[in-house]
Amino acid sequence: MNALTPQQGKAPGAFSAGLQDRLDGLCLVCLGGFMVALGRSTLYWYFLNPKFSPLTLTAGAILCIAGLTLLIWPRPGRATTGRLLRQAALLAFLFLAAMAWHEAAFEPNAGAFDPAPQADAVPDPEPEAPVDLHPVKNGTSYVRLNLAELYIMLDKKRKDYPPHFALRAQVLRTPTLDERGLLLLRRTAVVCCLADSLELRFFAGGMDDALSGIKSGDWVEVFGHLEPLVPAAGAQKAGAPKADKSGVKELLKLAPKGEPPSLAFNNPGFRIQAESVERIKGPDFPYLFEFREKEPFAW
Amino acid sequence: MDQSAFAIFSAIVTSIVLEAAPFLLLGSLLSALLAVYVGDGALARLARRGLGAQIGLGLVAGLMLPTCECGVVPVTRRLLRKGVPPGAAISFMLAAPVVNPVCLAATWVAFQGDWRMVAWRAALVMIPAAAVAWVLGSVKGSDLLRPTLDMARGMTDDAEHDSGCGCGCGHAHEDHVRPKPLQGLLDVLRLTGREFLDMALFLIIGALAAGLFKTYMPQEWLGLVSTNLWLAVPAMMLLAVLISICSEADAFVAASLSMFPRPALLAFLALGPMLDLKLLPAFLTVFKRRPALVVILVPALAVFALTISLGLAGVLQ
Numbered sequence: 018m019n020a021l022t023p024q025q026g027k028a029p030g031a032f033s034a035g036l037q038d039r040l041d042g043l044c045l046v047c048l049g050g051f052m053v054a055l056g057r058s059t060l061y062w063y064f065l066n067p068k069f070s071p072l073t074l075t076a077g078a079i080l081c082i083a084g085l086t087l088l089i090w091p092r093p094g095r096a097t098t099g100r101l102l103r104q105a106a107l108l109a110f111l112f113l114a115a116m117a118w119h120e121a122a123f124e125p126n127a128g129a130f131d132p133a134p135q136a137d138a139v140p141d142p143e144p145e146a147p148v149d150l151h152p153v154k155n156g157t158s159y160v161r162l163n164l165a166e167l168y169i170m171l172d173k174k175r176k177d178y179p180p181h182f183a184l185r186a187q188v189l190r191t192p193t194l195d196e197r198g199l200l201l202l203r204r205t206a207v208v209c210c211l212a213d214s215l216e217l218r219f220f221a222g223g224m225d226d227a228l229s230g231i232k233s234g235d236w237v238e239v240f241g242h243l244e245p246l247v248p249a250a251g252a253q254k255a256g257a258p259k260a261d262k263s264g265v266k267e268l269l270k271l272a273p274k275g276e277p278p279s280l281a282f283n284n285p286g287f288r289i290q291a292e293s294v295e296r297i298k299g300p301d302f303p304y305l306f307e308f309r310e311k312e313p314f315a316w
Numbered sequence: 317m318d319q320s321a322f323a324i325f326s327a328i329v330t331s332i333v334l335e336a337a338p339f340l341l342l343g344s345l346l347s348a349l350l351a352v353y354v355g356d357g358a359l360a361r362l363a364r365r366g367l368g369a370q371i372g373l374g375l376v377a378g379l380m381l382p383t384c385e386c387g388v389v390p391v392t393r394r395l396l397r398k399g400v401p402p403g404a405a406i407s408f409m410l411a412a413p414v415v416n417p418v419c420l421a422a423t424w425v426a427f428q429g430d431w432r433m434v435a436w437r438a439a440l441v442m443i444p445a446a447a448v449a450w451v452l453g454s455v456k457g458s459d460l461l462r463p464t465l466d467m468a469r470g471m472t473d474d475a476e477h478d479s480g481c482g483c484g485c486g487h488a489h490e491d492h493v494r495p496k497p498l499q500g501l502l503d504v505l506r507l508t509g510r511e512f513l514d515m516a517l518f519l520i521i522g523a524l525a526a527g528l529f530k531t532y533m534p535q536e537w538l539g540l541v542s543t544n545l546w547l548a549v550p551a552m553m554l555l556a557v558l559i560s561i562c563s564e565a566d567a568f569v570a571a572s573l574s575m576f577p578r579p580a581l582l583a584f585l586a587l588g589p590m591l592d593l594k595l596l597p598a599f600l601t602v603f604k605r606r607p608a609l610v611v612i613l614v615p616a617l618a619v620f621a622l623t624i625s626l627g628l629a630g631v632l633q
Contacts, residue, residue: 038506045509048516052334064331076338079345083509086502103517110333110520117326172571208568210331212530213561215569277324277531280538285575 035091037100042091044107045084051111052077055118063121065210066306150313152183152240154293159183159240162314165206165305168217171243171287175310183240184289185297185316189218190233193271198222200231201272202239202289205279206305214304216279218272220246220288227294236300240293246286321531329520329527335562336386336519336594343387344511347394348504352495360399367453370403374449375442377404378412384563385413385589386519389598390511396457403453410445410615413563413589414438423585426567432632433582437567440586444618451610460607515598522594526560529593533558539575545627548580549620556588557596563589579627583619590615 055061056074065073094100150161160179164186170178186202194200203218221228221239231237247264265285275281307315350359362370383391392409396402413419415438427433452460495503538555541547552573561569566588570581591612599608626632 041509041513044513048337052337055334064327065335069335072338073334076341079341080337080509080512083505083512086505087509090502090506092506103513106517106520107513110329110523113326114330114333117323117330120323121327209562210335212328212332212335212526212559213566213569275535277321277533278328280535280569282573 034093037094037096038087038091040104041100042084042087042089044104045080045087047084047111048107049077049080049082049084051114052080055114058118060118060121062302062304062306063211064117066207067302068306069209148316150316154240157181157240157292160312160314161316163305163308163316164202164204164219165217165308166310166314167243168206168219168282168284169308170310171284173310178243181240181242181292183238185236185238185300186219187299187303188231188233188235188237189273190231191271191273194220197268197271198225199288200228201283202237203281204305205303206308211278214279216275216281218281218283220268220272220283221291222288224291224294228291231294231296236297238295238297239289239291240295241289241291243287244290246284246288325527325531328530329523332523332526332560332594333516333519336384336523337516339384339386339562340390340515340519341387341508341512343383343390344508344515345504346381346383346387347390347511348507350391350394350398351507352500352503354398357399359395362401362404365401367401367403367450370401370453371407371446371449374404374407374409375411375415375445377408378414378416381408381412381416383412383416384419385592385595386562388412389518389595389602390515393461393602394511396461399457401453402455402457402460403449405457406452406611407445407449410448410590410611411442414441414586419563419567419589423567426571433578433585436582436626436632437585440582440619440622441590443622444586444590444615447618448611448614451614452607455607460603462602462604518598518601519594521597522560522592525593526558529558538573542573542575542577542580545577545579545624548576549583549623549627552576552580552584553587553616553619556584557592560592560594561588577627578632579623582626582632583623586623587616587619590619 052073054077055064056070056077061067061070061073148161152159152161159181161183162179164184167178167182167184184202186204189201189203199220199222201218202221203216205214205216207214221241223241247268269283269285272281272283305315309315362373365373381391388409392405395405395408420434420438423434423437424431537551541551556566559569566585570584573581573584576584596612599611602608603611
């Protein structure tokens with residue numbers, strides 16, 4: 018065992034001999050530092066589910082320690098193409114990641130990442146005020162849940178979803194859907210990281226007056242219930258799609274295609290019939306990270 | 317690439333690398349601990365067992381040594397260099413990302429307690445893993461691995477390699493003696509860092525490819541191929557390779573792709589942890605060409621054949 022001997026550090030040319038290890042160490046400290054900084058940042062959710070932030074912090078700290086070990090107690094080694102390549106790749110990644118972080122911090126649009134407050138939006142509740150998970154409107158009791166929770170329950174063919182519910186969503190409108198008195202409500206669900214994100218959507222109708230003033234990109238809280246995606250014959254407007262598979266297919270085709278980074282899915286069985294709609298300020302985390310299948314829902 | 321597409325691309329690449337980094341680090345740490353503290357003879361004793369026993373042990377080792385595909389390659393490389401027979405090491409490498417408690421529980425939750433999906437997923441990974449391990453089981457560990465990564469470290473002229481030791485543990489020695497506590501800790505940290513950097517290169521290359529795919533993938537094709545089994549299975553296999561999701565999260569994505577037949581979802585769940593854009597460059601660099609091709613092609617062909625057979629037999633309809 019000849020590492021760490023003081024003589025080694027004092028030998029002539031020892032610094033240049035250990036330069037490659039030191040560069041490796043520097044790369045690791047930079048990556049570890051980046052992970053620690055991002056793990057403590059309020060923008061962590063932009064990349065990963067916040068529940069993983071302790072993992073990122075811990076890994077970042079260990080990388081820093083491993084990097085410092087190489088920086089302080091290097092071993093002699095040559096500069097090879099492969100070694101320089103991996104150092105360059107890591108630094109290039111760090112540059113890319115720093116740009117992504119910068120983009121997240123200065124996201125200019127008022128879309129999912131930076132919901133602009135609307136003039137007529139319902140004001141934020143007091144920070145300490147508990148959320149009423151069973152609001153009552155016009156004598157009807159609603160259960161608050163998030164859109165992904167409802168989607169997952171339906172996807173699993175569960176029948177015990179709340180008959181009347183309230184959920185928050187971003188609105189997506191197109192002229193062809195407007196003609197049919199429909200719009201799309203969407204939320205992005207993230208299990209681990211942005212790469213596995215899914216944009217889950219429901220068609221929504223009803224409350225024509227309330228919905229008419231709402232634009233694409235607005236955030237709303239919808240109080241309503243579920244109905245079949247294509248209502249049975251006689252219960253729909255003239256020119257509406259048939260209440261069979263072809264009708265459903267026809268309707269699903271009207272939905273705009275999803276955009277990266279998320280895969281988009283329109284619920285193929287049900288639509289939300291709105292009973293009341295309130296425009297709201299977008300949530301702090303536009304993504305959904307938690308999904309429960311029974312009360313209390315994550316909302 | 318316009319600015320918003322580039323922003324999405326960079327965010328996806330960053331999220332994939334940061335998601336995988338802790339698991340890659342765990343794999344590197346395990347590899348370093350094995351190198352520094354486990355004597356060569358301890359694991360090499362496995363070679364005395366028959367190939368069947370080696371494969372069986374490798375297939376279930378993930379239950380005791382949970383890891384995901386992000387960290388499994390450095391551990392496998394270390395196991396092979398420590399003398400673990402390929403039958404055990406290769407079957408561990410391919411099966412452990414799925415046959416471990418975390419991944420199986422995630423599959424169970426995502427498919428609402430459907431044990432058939434859990435059992436079929438495990439089977440569809442264990443069968444190809446056993447097949448690959450059987451094919452490569454008679455090859456010497458040293459004939460499987462490329463020396464490339466050692467040269468990348470520029471350490472081939474170090475005393476450790478002059479001594480003929482293949483452990484790569486970072487300390488010179490005549491024989492594997494247990495190092496003093498502080499010395500051992502520093503060896504582990506130094507080796508963990510180097511091992512991490514070795515594999516991070518391939519993680520970054522894979523994340524860049526997956527980021528490009530996710531940014532520019534036309535989503536319509538998912539709907540077009542979902543109704544035909546012969547198209548759905550290869551499409552989902554391709555999706556698994558290209559989007560490179562961690563084996564602990566992929567079940568939730570698969571569960572949301574409910575328009576696809578179940579055999580196609582199983583193809584997605586089985587192949588992704590054995591072959592994706594993070595693993596491809598790692599396999600091609602860690603293993604010599606022929607073993608790498610076996611590790612890449614056999615699982616892909618086996619998963620295709622098995623899931624198509626399940627679909628045609630009407631299983632899981």
